[in-house]
Amino acid sequence: MSAAREDILGRVRAALRDIPAGGESDVPIPRDYRRHSDQSRDDVVDRFATRVAEYRATVRRVPAGDLPAAIEAILRDRNVRRLVIPDDLPAAWLPGNVQALRDSLLSAGDLDAADGVLTGCAAGIAETGTIILDGGSRQGRRAITLVPDYHLCIVEEAQIVDLVPEAFARLHDAAAGGRPITLISGPSATSDIELRRVEGVHGPRALDVLVVRA
Amino acid sequence: MNIRLQPSVPFERAAPEALRNTQLRRNLARATSTIRAKRAQVAAELPDWQALRDAGARIKEESMRHLDRYLLQLEESVQRAGGTVHWARDAAEANRIIGDLVSARGVDEVIKVKSITSDEIGLNDALASRGIRAIETDLAELIIQLAGESSSHILVPAIHKNRAEIRDVFRGSMNLPDLSDEPAELAEAARLYLRRAFLRARIGISGANFAVAETGTVCVVESEGNGRMCLTLPRTLITLMGIEKVIPAWQDLEVLLQLLPRSSTGERMNPYTSLWTGVRAGDGPEEFHLVLLDNGRTNALADPAGRQALHCIRCSACLNVCPVYERVGGHAYGSVYPGPIGAIITPQLVGIEHASSLPYASSLCGACYEVCPVKINIPDVLVHLRGKAVRHHQDEDGIRGKVDPENAAMRLMAAIFAERKRYERAQRLAQIGQLPLARGAITRLPGPLAGWTAMRDLPAIPKQTFRQWWMRREQR
Amino acid sequence: MRIALFITCFNDTLFPQTGQAVVRLLERLGHQVEFPLEQTCCGQMHFNSGYQREAVPLARRFVHIFAEYEAVISPSASCVGMVRDAYPRLADLAGDAALRADAEALAPRVWELSEFLIRKLGIEDVGASYPHRVTYHPTCHSLRVLHLGDMPLHLLRHVRGIDLVELPAAVECCGFGGTFAVKNADVSMAMLTDKVRHILDTGAEVCTSGDNSCLLHIGGALHRQRAGVRTVHLAEILAATEERPA
Numbered sequence: 001m002s003a004a005r006e007d008i009l010g011r012v013r014a015a016l017r018d019i020p021a022g023g024e025s026d027v028p029i030p031r032d033y034r035r036h037s038d039q040s041r042d043d044v045v046d047r048f049a050t051r052v053a054e055y056r057a058t059v060r061r062v063p064a065g066d067l068p069a070a071i072e073a074i075l076r077d078r079n080v081r082r083l084v085i086p087d088d089l090p091a092a093w094l095p096g097n098v099q100a101l102r103d104s105l106l107s108a109g110d111l112d113a114a115d116g117v118l119t120g121c122a123a124g125i126a127e128t129g130t131i132i133l134d135g136g137s138r139q140g141r142r143a144i145t146l147v148p149d150y151h152l153c154i155v156e157e158a159q160i161v162d163l164v165p166e167a168f169a170r171l172h173d174a175a176a177g178g179r180p181i182t183l184i185s186g187p188s189a190t191s192d193i194e195l196r197r198v199e200g201v202h203g204p205r206a207l208d209v210l211v212v213r214a
Numbered sequence: 215m216n217i218r219l220q221p222s223v224p225f226e227r228a229a230p231e232a233l234r235n236t237q238l239r240r241n242l243a244r245a246t247s248t249i250r251a252k253r254a255q256v257a258a259e260l261p262d263w264q265a266l267r268d269a270g271a272r273i274k275e276e277s278m279r280h281l282d283r284y285l286l287q288l289e290e291s292v293q294r295a296g297g298t299v300h301w302a303r304d305a306a307e308a309n310r311i312i313g314d315l316v317s318a319r320g321v322d323e324v325i326k327v328k329s330i331t332s333d334e335i336g337l338n339d340a341l342a343s344r345g346i347r348a349i350e351t352d353l354a355e356l357i358i359q360l361a362g363e364s365s366s367h368i369l370v371p372a373i374h375k376n377r378a379e380i381r382d383v384f385r386g387s388m389n390l391p392d393l394s395d396e397p398a399e400l401a402e403a404a405r406l407y408l409r410r411a412f413l414r415a416r417i418g419i420s421g422a423n424f425a426v427a428e429t430g431t432v433c434v435v436e437s438e439g440n441g442r443m444c445l446t447l448p449r450t451l452i453t454l455m456g457i458e459k460v461i462p463a464w465q466d467l468e469v470l471l472q473l474l475p476r477s478s479t480g481e482r483m484n485p486y487t488s489l490w491t492g493v494r495a496g497d498g499p500e501e502f503h504l505v506l507l508d509n510g511r512t513n514a515l516a517d518p519a520g521r522q523a524l525h526c527i528r529c530s531a532c533l534n535v536c537p538v539y540e541r542v543g544g545h546a547y548g549s550v551y552p553g554p555i556g557a558i559i560t561p562q563l564v565g566i567e568h569a570s571s572l573p574y575a576s577s578l579c580g581a582c583y584e585v586c587p588v589k590i591n592i593p594d595v596l597v598h599l600r601g602k603a604v605r606h607h608q609d610e611d612g613i614r615g616k617v618d619p620e621n622a623a624m625r626l627m628a629a630i631f632a633e634r635k636r637y638e639r640a641q642r643l644a645q646i647g648q649l650p651l652a653r654g655a656i657t658r659l660p661g662p663l664a665g666w667t668a669m670r671d672l673p674a675i676p677k678q679t680f681r682q683w684w685m686r687r688e689q690r
Numbered sequence: 691m692r693i694a695l696f697i698t699c700f701n702d703t704l705f706p707q708t709g710q711a712v713v714r715l716l717e718r719l720g721h722q723v724e725f726p727l728e729q730t731c732c733g734q735m736h737f738n739s740g741y742q743r744e745a746v747p748l749a750r751r752f753v754h755i756f757a758e759y760e761a762v763i764s765p766s767a768s769c770v771g772m773v774r775d776a777y778p779r780l781a782d783l784a785g786d787a788a789l790r791a792d793a794e795a796l797a798p799r800v801w802e803l804s805e806f807l808i809r810k811l812g813i814e815d816v817g818a819s820y821p822h823r824v825t826y827h828p829t830c831h832s833l834r835v836l837h838l839g840d841m842p843l844h845l846l847r848h849v850r851g852i853d854l855v856e857l858p859a860a861v862e863c864c865g866f867g868g869t870f871a872v873k874n875a876d877v878s879m880a881m882l883t884d885k886v887r888h889i890l891d892t893g894a895e896v897c898t899s900g901d902n903s904c905l906l907h908i909g910g911a912l913h914r915q916r917a918g919v920r921t922v923h924l925a926e927i928l929a930a931t932e933e934r935p936a
Contacts, residue, residue, distance in 0.1 A: 008303060008508045011512035012281050012282045012457070013282050016279065016280075018518050026279070030269055033262040033269055033469065035468075108413045128482040135497055141496060141498070142497055142498055146446055165465075165468040172464050175464050178295045178430075180489065180497060182442070183471075183487035185485050188437065201405055201440070202412070202439030202443055203443075229876060233876050573740075574873055576870065577866065578870070579830040579863035580835065597776075604739070605740075627736070631730040631731040637730045637731075641702070655913060657914075665872045665875030669875065670879075670907065670911050672906070672910060676705075679703055680697050680701060680705075680709035680710065681697075681702055682706075
């Protein structure tokens with residue numbers, strides 16, 4: 001064990017001399033904030049769609065049966081030819097008019113050369129208009145939703161929760177299991193130039209979301 | 215001697231000069247009032263904002279009270295997930311550890327996500343002295359780096375630059391002579407310039423907003439996507455983190471990630487938040503190194519009245535609401551941590567005698583405390599640190615402390631107030647003594663009080679004090 | 691109810707008319723006021739400037755002098771804030787458990803004038819008359835330490851003949867801050883410039899507040915600038931009547 005480690009821990013313990021010994025938590029954390037939503041499912045999904053759209057992402061709502069057609073139409077409108085997809089993307093989601101690049105550790109250069117990426121997600125948060133990826137089913141690794149300039153994300157209504165605490169409760173096991181998690185709230189942006197918000201710096205500059213009703 | 219944390223010019227000398235910079239004044243006023251309004255709006259949107267603040271304050275308090283336990287738990291969790299944990303007592307040690315990690319991998323260029331902690335230790339300069347180029351990838355940090363300056367705001371480091379100035383910096387360093395000053399064009403120029411760096415980088419260096427002891431998860435909050443680039447694409451990731459960033463449990467993030475974006479950029483949620491744990495096969499860096507930094511934090515921790523300054527989550531809400539910061543900007547504070555939080559953190563990190571002007575850079579209006587998402591009582595800590603400054607001066611500065619005119623005046627006033635007859639005599643002396651100065655109003659005061667009458671009048675001291683009036687009335 | 695007036699050292703010396711107004715007002719409302727002559731200063735200037743060791747004896751004096759009163763009233767939110775908010779901290783700093791106990795016992799009986807009128811006496815209309823155009827500056831201590839909110843405005847709205855006009859950006863600090871006004875005079879003045887601008891924009895003849903410390907600072911600039919606006923403490927407006935104008 002390093003000398004620095006022992007020194008620092010020693011200094012920390014000496015600094016906390018005034019804290020009662022025993023090591024148990026003695027400061028109860030008041031959790032009186034909202035942890036469970038009282039909103040109807042319809043309101044939650046509506047709010048999700050509205051808030052994601054406020055970030056200048058395009059949001060469309062479709063019934064499950066129309067999903068493949070909707071995907072095909074959007075990708076055609078966006079002029080996406082070379083499409084990156086995670087290895088476990090359902091075949092039914094894949095339109096015929098694109099060249100699918102099934103991710104098996106594509107190089108950064110290959111990802112950069114693609115026109116876009118299509119994935120599902122782990123969850124959505126209505127209150128903040130957030131999409132969550134945890135590297136699980138239908139999402140692939142982090143690089144594929146980062147490097148391509150366009151991301152089409154499929155969100156199922158059942159995946160949407162209202163509040164941030166509800167989402168974090170759902171993600172606990174993924175985190176404890178070491179899965180990397182990314183929260184996405186709109187396309188990338190900066191306000192560093194005279195505080196004028198400019199969309200599209202790094203990360204996908206265009207984000208489309210399809211909210212699917214079962 | 216940490217030049218990034220120790221003001222070389224005391225605040226009371228740096229501030230008047232900053233006040234005269236009219237462009238800075240204009241940029242700051244516009245920027246801070248804009249963010250102020252946004253923050254107020256999104257905070258008001260949440261019916262449980264105060265409950266979140268209460269929870270946030272307690273989470274941070276708990277983290278500090280048992281910091282050793284949580285650091286050990288964090289170390290174990292990170293190691294279990296395949297990461298390596300290093301400990302750095304001070305800036306020099308942290309720079310050496312990080313420099314060694316980079317050199318050992320035969321790399322001479324690294325990409326960086328914004329990290330004030332890395333500014334604190336002077337990482338870029340330390341790496342440069344070893345032939346390692348550190349490319350800043352946050353747009354504002356890039357602007358500052360290319361312009362050869364230093365940051366003036368925790369969140370919006372280039373707040374003191376307008377777009378024409380930014381255009382000039384980019385034209386020169388990116389070889390784009392025809393670049394306009396349209397923000398969209400400026401952002402595009404930065405994007406292309408940096409993309410090449412992202413795709414070739416082998417080592418990324420980041421800071422951390424939070425690190426969860428329970429799971430070993432590290433969290434970085436950002437807007438542009440450069441963080442995700444640095445955290446995901448390189449083969450090796452090095453994260454530098456002040457020890458005060460550790461939090462106990464995964465659940466605590468649900469509080470802090472609501473408080474932070476609303477308090478900092480005035481958004482419901484920032485565009486990208488990355489949460490990773492150690493290394494993950496097939497997804498992201500193959501190597502993860504977490505460098506835990508003390509560099510004076512244990513000094514702050516040792517002061518029960520001052521340690522709440524370590525609760526800071528670096529949102530900058532206090533900067534945006536401070537009437538002093540709004541008028542002088544960050545450079546006047548002489549530290550990488552400016553504004554109200556800087557005034558209480560800096561003296562505790564480096565010792566009160568090295569930053570004794572900072573606790574006085576405040577009118578104690580309390581606006582900062584009102585907006586702090588984790589309820590740091592900044593005014594209380596400012597007054598506490600003023601006490602430390604005075605006591606240090608009185609006790610440690612020998613004869614200079616004893617004959618200091620302010621000290622002498624304060625002790626004299628205390629003696630006057632201690633006894634009724636002395637106090638009443640002093641009042642009569644003031645009534646008489648003002649006669650040469652007063653012509654209806656007093657327009658010129660001597661010595662250290664001249665600052666008042668430089669810009670304000672003072673009413674003449676009335677011929678009859680309240681108590682003289684009362685005593686006369688009682689006699690009737 | 692035994693009521694003591696805590697005049698504050700600077701009101702005693704520089705603004706005796708404010709103290710006289712408080713006495714007149716409370717007597718008009720049917721209350722007897724006592725003035726313990728032993729009082730001097732609560733120690734706020736020393737405490738806030740870092741001379742906390744020197745403030746301890748002043749705190750001990752204070753709690754002793756006012757111990758026996760049922761209500762201690764002051765026309766200064768900042769001094770009341772010192773007693774209620776800072777005395778316990780000062781006692782801890784001095785390791786003086788007795789002072790802490792005395793301070794905590796006294797605190798609930800110490801009142802700023804407007805909160806005494808509204809919360810303790812339950813009065814909003816004090817029968818005042820003040821036919822002038824007035825704007826009100828809420829002080830930082832009244833807003834953020836005592837949390838008085840707009841209680842003073844409730845009192846002002848009932849004043850007959852008053853033309854009350856809202857102050858823009860009212861909650862922004864005027865820049866006084868005690869010794870800050872002298873130690874960082876330039877910044878203090880920059881803040882005061884904006885406060886004065888807002889006051890002049892109201893077209894008011896009078897700027898009022900619950901604290902003469904802020905008014906000394908604001909009035910000092912208004913006078914220097916020959917702006918034609920004067921400062922008057924809230925107590926003096928509330929004490930004014932048709933028979934006896936301010």
